[in-house]
Amino acid sequence: MGFFDGYNIATSGMSAQRARINVVSANLANAQTTNTVGGGPYKKQNVVFEEMLVQEKERSNSVSMPKGGNFENTTLRGVGVKTIIESNSKPVMRYEPSHPDANEKGYVAYPDINPVVEMTDLIEAMRTYESNIAAFQTHKNMDNKTLEILKQ
Amino acid sequence: MINIESLSSGMGLGSIAGLQKQEPKVSGATFEQMLKSSIEEVNNTQLQGYEAMSGIATGKVKNLQEAVQRIEEAELSLKLALEVKNKAISAYKEITKMQI
Numbered sequence: 006m007g008f009f010d011g012y013n014i015a016t017s018g019m020s021a022q023r024a025r026i027n028v029v030s031a032n033l034a035n036a037q038t039t040n041t042v043g044g045g046p047y048k049k050q051n052v053v054f055e056e057m058l059v060q061e062k063e064r065s066n067s068v069s070m071p072k073g074g075n076f077e078n079t080t081l082r083g084v085g086v087k088t089i090i091e092s093n094s095k096p097v098m099r100y101e102p103s104h105p106d107a108n109e110k111g112y113v114a115y116p117d118i119n120p121v122v123e124m125t126d127l128i129e130a131m132r133t134y135e136s137n138i139a140a141f142q143t144h145k146n147m148d149n150k151t152l153e154i155l156k157q
Numbered sequence: 158m159i160n161i162e163s164l165s166s167g168m169g170l171g172s173i174a175g176l177q178k179q180e181p182k183v184s185g186a187t188f189e190q191m192l193k194s195s196i197e198e199v200n201n202t203q204l205q206g207y208e209a210m211s212g213i214a215t216g217k218v219k220n221l222q223e224a225v226q227r228i229e230e231a232e233l234s235l236k237l238a239l240e241v242k243n244k245a246i247s248a249y250k251e252i253t254k255m256q257i
Contacts, residue, residue, distance in 0.1 A: 012226050019222040141226075148233050155240035 010081050011144040013059050017083030018137035024086045025052045025130040029123055036118040039106040047116040048091040055087035092117075199238045206231025 028050050038047035059081050094117040102111035186194075209224035211217075218224045 009230055012230060016222050016226045020220065023222070141229075145229060145233070149236070152233075152236050152240055155244060 010059050012141060014081055014083040015137045015141035015144065017057060017085060018140070019134055021052075021054055021084045021086055022130045022134040022137065026127060026134070028052050028089060029127045029130060032118055033120060033123045033127070036116060036120055036123070039104070039113055039115060046096045046114045047118075049094065049116060049118050051090050051092060053087045053090055054084050056082040057085035059083055196238065199234050202227075202231045202234045 032049050035047040041047050096114035097117050098112040099115055100111055101107055101113045104113045107113045206228045209218065209227040213221070213224050
């Protein structure tokens with residue numbers, strides 16, 4: 006375990022949640038989009054997370070662990086964005102004959118996005134981001150307090 | 158980080174206690190080398206921190222949280238280096254004050 010591993014993990018969590026907030030923002034912005042490059046209405050996107058090993062090069066200044074224990078092989082894992090998937094839920098059909106994207110029967114395919122669900126997702130992502138910040142600050146305060154020992 | 162055993166042997170503290178000359182460990186790095194490498198490491202962290210700061214100022218940074226992390230790492234490692242320096246200097250002063 007390195008000196009800065011805690012910071013790396015907290016930052017990886019912040020990056021992952023930021024990606025999630027970006028995707029949720031795109032979903033909210035495109036809640037009424039009926040026309041996309043690929044054709045058809047916008048499809049709701051979801052972020053898939055995966056665990057990520059803390060990079061070896063950033064662990065150069067590793068703290069020595071008690072001998073005999075199996076801590077040397079303990080690897081801390083941050084989080085990363087694995088992929089962004091598109092939901093395949095059916096579009097919502099609304100009768101709007103004057104709409105340019107209406108089909109021959111006069112129905113327009115709208116994306117199946119519930120703004121309320123997206124908002125709760127947004128709030129959850131924001132709170133998780135904040136808890137990662139709290140972890141970062143805890144590490145920082147701990148290190149500052151430890152350095153204060155040297156001052157005495 | 159710095160191994161305390163090699164630090165004390167580099168400063169010759171081991172020979173004071175036994176009042177007999179001990180061969181310095183050849184395998185370990187000398188105190189000077191250790192000091193130099195750790196100062197270089199702190200300097201590199203500082204440079205990364207400055208890079209991150211200028212990245213924020215010029216809008217090049219895409220990842221704010223990682224830039225903040227670099228700056229915090231730079232600050233903490235500099236603080237650690239400063240405290241180690243203060244300790245070394247105060248130890249030196251204590252020795253110069255010693256009555257012979």
